[in-house]
Amino acid sequence: MQPESVIAMWVTLLLAGLGFFALADEFRRRRIGSDVSQDQVFRCVRCSSVYTDDAEVERSRCPQCGKTNEAVRF
Ligand SMILES: [Zn+2]
Numbered sequence: 001m002q003p004e005s006v007i008a009m010w011v012t013l014l015l016a017g018l019g020f021f022a023l024a025d026e027f028r029r030r031r032i033g034s035d036v037s038q039d040q041v042f043r044c045v046r047c048s049s050v051y052t053d054d055a056e057v058e059r060s061r062c063p064q065c066g067k068t069n070e071a072v073r074f
Contacts, residue, residue, distance in 0.1 A: 040071040 039052040044062040053060035059068050 042069045043072050044069050 038055055040055050040057070040060070041050065041052055042060045042062070043050050044064060044067055046067040047062065047065045049062055049064040051060070051063055053071075057071075059070055061068050
């Protein structure tokens, strides 16, 4: 194999690797963003436990003590 083609191969591999990592990072960021829009944050007024539940529900029961809480609005 010619030295030039070895360098070209390494450059191609390096670019492919960088492209893969950029793509994986983009997918991870998109998944976190969709999680935020789908879940609501609740904070229990009785035991101060913070938990999440579906965005459709207005009230959610605390998993720690069973108290029904309203969603935290930011
Ligand atoms: Zn609670």
